[in-house]
Amino acid sequence: LQLQSDHCVDPGIPVNGQRHGNDFYVGALVRFSCDAGYSLSDPEPLECEPNFQWCRPLPSCDALCGGYIQGNTGTILSPGFPDFYPHNLNCTWMIESSHGKGVQFTFHTFHLESPHDHLLVTENGSFPEPLWRLTGSTLPPTLSAGLYGNYTAQIRFLTDFSVSYEGFNITFSAECGSSVTGMQGVLLSPNYPGYYGNHHECIYSIQTQPGKGIQLRARDFRLEDDDMLKVFDGSSNQARLLGVFSGSELQDNTLNSTSSSMWLEFISNAENTSKGFQLHFT
Known part of the structure; x- marks a missing residue:
């Protein structure tokens, strides 16, 4: 039958x-x-x-070895997760978020062979001098990459030929605002040169060499009249207020700090939005 x-x-x-x-x-x-x-x-x-x-x-x-990820949220897993990762890996992930946004990494699982297997995090492609070099089994704190100038962060996972563990489970989300250290750079409003969104509360912090001042110049500045950018002469909003700017008030103008720090707060409401700003500091 x-x-x-x-x-x-x-x-x-x-x-x-x-x-x-x-x-x-x-x-x-x-x-x-x-x-x-x-x-x-x-x-x-x-x-x-x-x-x-x-x-x-x-x-x-499959949890793949590296890749290109574009978006404001996502998940990065070690190859094979939650099983043990393979030996002799060299995996690189490139994360690109919206222009003007930094990326915040949150670690949910982290267990690598210390010190031979490690995870490198950078925002300028410089793996010889990464922002962070992570190994071992201690869960790292939440990390942020500033992303100003190229809007990307990179993660590289390197393993050797012996012991392996379950690896990592990392989620990321785009954050507006960032902490920037250096002699010069660019700050952009979220989604610039597109229109920024509603309900933003973005904090930008600039830190340069001790004893040096900061010069901030607006190459482009277009806010709605009820949206604003506050600029402070120091490392917090408790420092001296340099000004509160809306509309095109900061366009082609220059602000100078008396300290080696500058603190900016960008606030947008629930109404119309505009192109935002492109600020250069030296």
Whole structure:
């Protein structure tokens, strides 16, 4: 006796993923997606063919070694997570957020072989001199990369030929405002040169060499009349107020600090928005 079937068998669900569609008749399409941080090995749907077989094997959801991530939120996982990561890895992730926004990294899992396996975080591609070099099993604090000038952060994961652990699970989100250290640089309003959004409360902090002042010049400055930029001569909003600016009041003007720090607060309301600002400091 041979049993007749009019549908394909259940194709299953990828580990760390989901299936979309529960009809398995001939001609039915079943699609799949992956949890945050995982990539689908084959994005094409499965089709139940006339011979009651699926057209291809079940795809997998994999944590990949590096990649380019564009967006204001996301997840970065060590390869193989939550299983132990492979040996001899050299993985680089580039994260690009909206213009004028920094990126905040939050660590949910972190366990590397210390000191041989490590994670490097930088914002200018300079891995020989990273912002942070992380290893071991202590959960790092929340980290922020300023991203002014190139709007990207980079993470590199390096492992050796021996012991491995479960690795890391990191989420990131775009943050407006940042802390900038250096002799010169550029500050941009969120999404510049596009229009900034509503309900922003962005803090920008500039720190230069001790004993040096800061000169801030607005190359472009267009705010709605009820939105404002406050500029303080120091390292907090308790310092002397240099001015509160709306509309085009700061356009082509220059502000000078008497200290080696400057603190800026950008506030937008729920009404109309505008192009924002491009500020250069030296």
